[in-house]
Amino acid sequence: MFKLGALDFSCGRSLFRDTLKEAPESTAKVFVKIQLEGRSESNIYAQIDTGAAWSVLDPLVAKSLGLLDLDGQRTTLHTRFGRIEGILAKLLVTFLADDGIALEKHGTFFISPDWPSGRTFLGYSGLLASMRFALDPRTNHFYFGP
Amino acid sequence: MLRLEQEDFTCGRSRYLDFLKEAAEPTAKIFVKISLEHTESVFWAQIDTGSAWSVLDPLVAKRHGYLDLDGERIGLDTRLGRKSGILARLPVRFLADDGVPFDTEGTFFICPDWPPGRTFLGYSGLLASMRFALDPQANHFYFGP
């Protein structure tokens, strides 16, 4: 694992994917393995997006986990898909490790039935801003730590 | 520096800012120090792993004469709507507070309609070819080849 001086910088490592479609034609992005609310049936790939304020949950995943009807803070976000209404809710995210130890964090997610399905984003404010992480595009390794 | 087993993972480190403009940017973002064209001036640029291309502040582009470049013209759907501009390859230097600065090149989208004062560093044409790490506890940005 990573060391910063004598200290551990990260606790776990996983392989990230450049694309979810097995298609070399797509533009490279960073998709990492997570689990939501501690439920193993919710293992998904989510895109790391440091430019986004909030994390956003795929509405199909939200529906399957019964999270579409959560009683969260109602809000409207200006997105590249226009203004979308939804709720902000705190969810437990587990960054799954291929090596080392998984990391559990609570993150604030925007959940809306109007968000295009198939896209879960992990944003900076409310999630990534409270954890250490590193990317090595040579090996497609994603490192994470508390 | 950050070490991975017995090797250096990164070559340099700088402090980054969470908030650049307290009023205009109410949510935390990542602003790192860069210089362009290797001039002796520092600019802040936002790390945006969700964006394919880097975007250059049009005022900086104008000053360097990039607005008239004969680059590849494209239209892009951005967070600010559909924008038309050119793609151009530019040298970027990540300035280090500790360690060694990192010189690289990035493909930038240059668009006269882009809001001034905002330069973004995107994944596909820049960050995807370098190592980097963030430590929000210390506001440290690590980078290297």
Add this chain to the structure above:
Amino acid sequence: MGQPLRKAEPETQSYSDRIRELVESDMVGGARLLLAEALEKGDHDEDLSGWESVLTETKGRPNPDVECDFDRTPEFRWITEHSEAYRGQWVALVGSELLAHSASLQDVFSSLERNKPKRRPMLHYID
């Protein structure tokens, strides 16, 4: 033996236009593959050097000849405290010292050329 229903249409679009379409459709990987194909075949009279330049993977290098930067907290504090008075302008700062300001970045650079600062200035546009 099966027969194709119709002959494959010859490609009428230029490589450049097809690469542009792929880039605009968020298919940069495809654009790179098509560019590689075009460069390998070489049986066209298009200048693809512009696409080659912007689609090539970047290789960077540490540069030990460049002086280290320093903590910019004083500059940031200055911007926070003085931003109202300098809206729509570029400011050049070293620490809490304002070296130059103007709506024109060129003017700020010219001013810094005339009075070279001892340390690397931070330039920031206050919008």
